[in-house]
Amino acid sequence: MTGLPVVVFDGLAYGMLLFLMSVGLAVTLGLMGLVNLAHGAFAAGGGYVAALAMSRAGVPFLLALPLAALAAAVGGVVLERLLFRRLYGRSPLDQVLFTVGLVYVWIAAATAAFGAGQQPADLPGFLQGQVDLGGVRVGLYRLVLIGLGVAVALALALGLERTRIGALVRASVEDAEMAGGVSIRVGRLFALTFTLGAGLAGLGGALAVPVLGLDPTFPLKYLAYFLIVVCMGGAGTVTGSFLAAAAVGLVDVAGKYYLPEIGAFAVYGLAVAALVWRPNGVLRA
């Protein structure tokens, strides 16, 4: 079992990427009831911005990250105002159809613009290599990912619990109509959280390029994972998404490491079991 600490570490790092890329989806689902299967496109968009900025314009990695988040956030606010706004309150079937359509459009557009191949993204030297952590050698970048994931989760949780905007968001998640009734501008809040979620997805997508690779089908390839995280965690919760993402990352990496012959079976099985057990998310009774 010498591999165990490494598996745990890789699993957690992968889980943190999933968390960053799907927490926005969890919030929009809870707040607006929007089943946005195209959420991964924001992550992929951020990934492309980062990869192209680095490879074509020579932007350093650490600057490419906020750039990616910003680009995805701008894309998010534009699309929310233009398209997604029209989907609030529609049936899940319409939402699924529309957002799957958007994913297809994204794949075609990205293939046309950037080619169908993988985007190269090398880590800068100071993030490569391994560090010794109490006798276990783990990848430095993985360590950074875990730290970043935990930091973002803490910031979001604190922001939701302690700030005025967080309180407004919580109130709207609980009952959007009532919140509107006490003159909370729910529409504006929707746009704001959607933008934040898209930005985080863009950041996650950029961070994921060196680990998961990036090609135009990225939003479709990881769609099931995002959805699993969100459904297991429960709509509208940051903590739930965080725990679910960590669990999904761990189970997926461990499953592929110890039982390679069953592939992704383990994580799908986990998701189905969790959903049947607690349909509204594992943290909600």
Added chain:
Amino acid sequence: MTTLGPRRVHPAEILPWLALAALPWIAPDHVLLGSQIAILALFALSLDLLVGHAGLVSLGHAAFFGLGAYAAALLALHGWSEPLTGLAAGGLVAGLAAALVAPLVVRVHGLAQLMVTLGLGLMLHEAASRARVLTGGDDGLSGFDLSPVLGLFPFDLYGFTAYGYALAVLAAGFLFYTRLAASPFGYALRGLKQNPARMAALGTDGRRRLIQGFVVAAVLAGIAGALLAQTTQSVALESLSFHRSAEVLIVLCLGGTGGRYGGLVGALVYMAARDWLSALSPHYWTGWLGAAMMLTVLVVPGGLGGVARRLHGRLPRLHRATGTRVAAGGES
């Protein structure tokens, strides 16, 4: 008046079927496309029993389509080449699998239901791609022959028999669907979609009806899959994929849910558009397809069937019979 109950079939409805039956004489080059349309229409019809009637949205319906396809192909590969029993086997395998998972699916609602069906579909896809011995993995199955349909019509190279066969099975499925929709069972499913609490108060065992509906839809999907395997004499892993599940949802929404022509119209429009777009822009046609899906949702909610219903609703009430259909099926 007829055995088909209140949703009786108008005599003029024979016309589109006659047109479909005449296709080999009108456009002999398009019978392959025609077979694909018929199979897709049958598949969409089966999904409509869930989406349009039971109010159960599945993102993994391809699982049953693929199971039926693999069952029929394996049967033919192991020497049993009679087509109709192959179809029945496809339906049976899909139905058994559905009976196994249905209690899980009807336990949950809304998004969780989408996810459970998606997860189950993905698990089956993953399992099929790993079980190379049985399924051929990514290569799929091919190289099997079928005996003539009913012992009379051998499968030919041009696909005429395949087309006639697919169309006949679609017509049978269509009649079955129409009868089911008009039966007390069909009414119970629609009632459960509209108001489950009230149905429970009326004494309907909702859980049991939904499980039955799920199994019936899966049997029909399995038959559609078996039909694809038999007419193309091959099965690809793709028949189990998420892409296939999404495709049939698109077809159904394009045609409109809850009406008997939704699947057929949707399949016709979808395949024609796909054929046209993939010739126009071979690399990017899925992008155009996506744009069409987005437009459908924004511009024609309820699909083409919904448009037809709304147009029909504006006409003076000439046909009382179809008027009641609008009231009963016009949930969108």
